[in-house]
Amino acid sequence: MYTNASFGPSMFGHGMMLPQVAEVGDEILGSKIDEDYLDYIHPHWRQYKAPEAYKHFLLGIVYAVIFFMGTMGNVLVLVAFFSNKGLRTPSNLFVANLAIFDTIMMFKLPFFVLNSVVEGQIFGKIGCDVYSLAGAYSGMGAAITNAAIAFDRYRTIAFPLDGRLGMKAALGLVVGTWLWATPFSILPFFEIWSRFAPEGYLTTCSFDYLTEGKSTQYFTITIFVWAYILPLLFIALxxxxxxxxxxxxxxxxxxxxxRMNVKSLSQGDNEKSAEIRIAKVAITIVFLFIAGWTPYALVALLGCFGDRALMTPTFSMIPAVACKTVACIDPWIYAINHPRFRAEIQKKVPWLCFFGPDNNNKNADNKSTTTDASEAKGEAA
Structure with missing residues (x-):
């Protein structure tokens, strides 16, 4: 049995841990990992018995469904954006950028399914590193893209005449989202600062938040602020x-x-109503982001600073499923609720019954058309 004295007595202080801690005769988690790769697996995980095969099977099925639905949704959003000139506006460019980041997240999932089959890392260290690199770019990129969408919505709603972003400015912000995600994706990939390592059932990988030492703690705090706190502050602002x-x-x-002695003037403010409707969709995406990534952030902080007795392999797999589910749901929220995307996807795939004609959205479609036309005038700005 693999142990590590640094865990201390608290390792056995919680009943939720005891059923998973390996005993004599149990198969140890990581026993099917190649010997030359064991150094990258923190001893914390190797104190547990290997999960039953059905757990790998169930997670593989869940990830396969997420992959299918998420890939289809994100591809539909991207096809609608690139095939319809009317949709290629500065605001929708951020939607397409979010779909690209989410698609990157989706393409990790087949590797997970293969890892679940072999109950380890099918491609070894390079597979783990590439898996983590994709997750780092997609997670941090999606976070800061949500902030960019919030900024665009604010400019559009608060300054409808002269505040809309032009296409050049939007492209600059999109490039900025990729640059934002780069430092803390590349540094652990090349092991310049921290590294990527298996976690949970050892079929997923992320940055190393378990290795003892100040370097790991500094990296964890830095990436927590950079990838989670700062985007949320921008979004909230x-x-x-x-x-x-x-x-x-x-x-x-x-x-x-x-003053005019009439009941209301708000019904005639069609364009602003359309913008607010789109903003509500964006806010929904933000809440999904918070719901999906907060558990992962808490797991990383718990592993680095908290009581690792709570860090069972099964517990640590839940946040991984949550963040990938969000990347799957994002495009459907936009596709179903964004009037122009909904109309375009209905043309492309009329067999999707929930994209059928919706009379309630007819006026919103007209309003959004006016909005997109106004945005198109600012593309050269």
Whole structure:
């Protein structure tokens, strides 16, 4: 049995741990990993017995479904964006960029299914590193892209006449999202700072948050702030400003309607209503991001600073499923709720019944068409 004295007595202090801790005669987690790769597997994982085959099978099935639905959804969004000139606006460029990051996340999943079959890393260290690199780019890229979408929504709603981003500015921000994701993807890949290592059932990989030492702690805190806290602060800032602007706008309309002795003026503000509708879709995506990535952030912090007695292999696999589920759901939220994307996808794949005609969205489609036309005028800015 593989042990590590640094875990201390707390290793046996929680009942939830005992059923999974390996005993004499049990197959140890990682026993099917090549000997030359064992150094990359932290001893914490090797104190547990190997999970039953059915757990690998069930996770493989879940990931296969996520892969199919997520790939189809993201590809549909990208096909709609690139095939319809009317959709190629600065605002929708961020939607397409998010779909690209989510597609990268989806293409990790076949490797996971293969890893589940062999109950380890089928391609060894290079497979683990590439798997983690894709996850790092897609996770951090999606986070900062959500912030860019929030910024774009704020500019569009708060300054509808002169605040819209032009295509060059949007392209610059998209390039910035890739640059944002690069440092903490490349550094562990080349083992310049930290490294990538297997986790949980040893069929997934992420940055190493278990190795003892100040270097691991500094890296974990830095990536937590860079990839999670800062994007959320940007998102909160811009959406709070949107809500503040909407409240001020509605207050102004009520006061003006009162002076004109009419019931309401808001029904005629079609373009702003369309923008707010799209902003609501974006906010939904943000909440999904928080729900999907908060568990992973907490697991990393727990592994680095907390009580590792809570870090069972099964427990650590739950956040991995959550973040990949979000990357699967994102495109469907946009495809179903964004009027122009919904209409275009309905043309491409009319056999998808939930993309059928929706009379309730007819006016929103017209409003969004007006919005896209206005955005197109600013593409040269």
């Amino acid at each position: 811009f959406y709070s400003r949107i809500l503040s602007h909407v409240r001020e706008h509605e207050k102004m309309l009520r006061e003006q309607a009162k």
